[in-house]
């Protein structure tokens with residue numbers, strides 16, 4: 001009988017037929033004298049030879065060093081994390097690492113399906129730029145044919161320029177931040193899903209963020225094989241419930257006081273202080289559900305953020321916070337008035353010259369508009385309960401590691 005070449009995922013559909021399967025030995029167990037159990041892996045699934053497959057012919061394609069001392073056996077959960085990052089090309093062959101990457105692929109697809117179903121156009125802004133978006137402190141610079149240039153922190157400014165041309169737009173590009181501290185949620189290079197919409201209100205912006213997050217989770221779980229992986233990784237996963245809690249920054253400051261969450265120097269956070277990662281996480285974990293934290297003071301936010309009409313000390317801005325991770329999304333309404341934007345540059349000490357193209361948006365058909373950016377690795381760390389964003393991308397980049 002002629003053997004049909006199949007992927008392991010097609011094994012069940014081919015029950016009883018003579019098939020040809022190619023793969024890598026995932027695990028090899030010897031039982032008794034000469035009983036060998038082989039689990040094969042081909043990227044589409046796992047197959048246990050003897051149990052699920054009886055072989056009448058087999059061939060070793062390539063032999064790797066094996067046995068109890070094999071180096072690869074030591075790449076387990078007990079290994080030093082730095083070894084795991086150094087050997088990530090081998091680690092990703094493991095079950096949980098590869099499951100995370102597989103779910104990630106479906107999450108990316110679901111993000112795109114969400115935006116496509118709402119008529120957004122995907123664009124691909126450049127990653128080599130000469131302007132900053134989120135402050136000079138985290139810029140990576142490089143020599144661009146003798147001129148100074150930077151790696152993009154965010155595509156936002158470019159997305160804004162697309163509105164009069166394409167209408168609502170989104171992008172998923174790599175963003176770069178020179179983060180000089182080691183945390184569970186900071187990478188030097190991360191995947192940044194960003195969207196920008198014209199003719200919207202702040203409330204509509206908040207609704208879109210909520211809908212994107214819940215819609216993505218629903219889509220991912222509606223795909224059978226991916227749902228299985230999600231529940232293998234997080235047996236008690238519960239999709240978030242809408243509407244998300246909306247909390248104003250000023251009330252978060254109050255919350256921190258009431259719950260005795262203090263600064264390192266023992267004093268309380270006051271209006272105007274940036275809420276760093278630790279207190280933000282402490283608050284989010286205590287509250288235990290998604291939060292849309294709104295209306296941050298002008299001084300702690302970027303130059304482009306629109307002020308609230310009922311309180312010019314604060315901006316129409318939002319951070320979406322999730323238990324276990326904290327901030328996953330940052331967004332805002334943007335300044336649409338030319339003079340206000342020029343004042344924003346001045347306040348932040350930004351030279352407006354290289355921003356002429358961004359400023360032009362406020363001269364030629366300026367409208368109310370807003371958008372947001374979502375950190376893909378943080379979303380995955382939240383959804384799949386990973387300890388760190390470093391486990392949520394293929395080859396993490398962070399201070400001290402740019403290999404493999």
Ligand code: 4AD
Pocket residue numbers: 133134153154155156177179185186187188189190192194195327328329330331332371372373374375376377378389
């Ligand atoms: O809050 P951020 O800095 O906002 C912006 O960049 C806006 N310009 C986006 C926009 O409105 N289009 O970054 C957005 C998100 C954060 O909420 C976080 O999830 C993620 O990007 N992020 C990082 N993820 C991993 N490593 C880092 N170093 C990150 N910095 C930001």
Ligand code: MG
Pocket residue numbers: 319327329330
């Ligand atoms: Mg932010």
